[in-house]
Amino acid sequence: MKITILGSGNIGSTLAKKWAAAGHAVTFGARQVDDPKYQKLLDTIEGDVAIAPLAEAAGPAEVIVLAIPGSAVEPTMARLGPGLEAKIIIDATNQVGAAEMNSLAAISARVSGAKLFRAFNSLGWENFDRPDLGGTQIDLFYCGDSGEAQETVHRLISDIGLRPVYVGGLDKVDIVDNLTKLWFTLAFEQGYGRRLAFKLLAE
Secondary structure (H helix, E strand, O other): OEEEEEOOOHHHHHHHHHHHHOOOEEEEEEOOOOOHHHHHHHHOOOOOEEEEEHHHHHOOOOEEEEOOOHHHHHHHHHHHHHHOOOOEEEEOOOOOOOOOOOOHHHHHHHOOOOEEEEOOOOOOOHHHHOOEEOOEEOEEEEEEOOOHHHHHHHHHHHHHOOEEEEEEOHHHHHHHHHHHHHHHHHHHHOOOOOOOOEOOOOO
């Protein structure tokens, strides 16, 4: 699968490493592809991974992952929006302190016909890098459009090593975002640290 990741920080780079290892073709979309930091990043990832200008990276992708600061989503979508129609877009951004933590409204305002999902936002990147705690697989709760696109996102979460837990359509985004707020509260305010995750138990 062709995946483009916008953002090369801890979340973007960790997801890229995992997906490349699983056999996906991963491209980082960047404004300055000649920045030495990108070559250093590519040297740390094995598999089919590349870097390209934003529009060039997004064009052939089947899946777009937004792992950029929340404040950068609107201008990025204004630039790329017309070329993202019919793609799967995963919003992994967090606008901490804002009325809405997700960037789905900014995406929807600039992109039509895309399949939108909210995922990879409710846990620290360390839990994507090592998706188990004490031998127990970590769950990742996500939401978005149902159907074939949801099956694709489900598989991509599994390829990270996490157990996907589908919460429902985008009307459930507040549930996923509240898990993010819970994670921040427990990790930092209550001192549990970043290696903190959630598990669904059911009979």
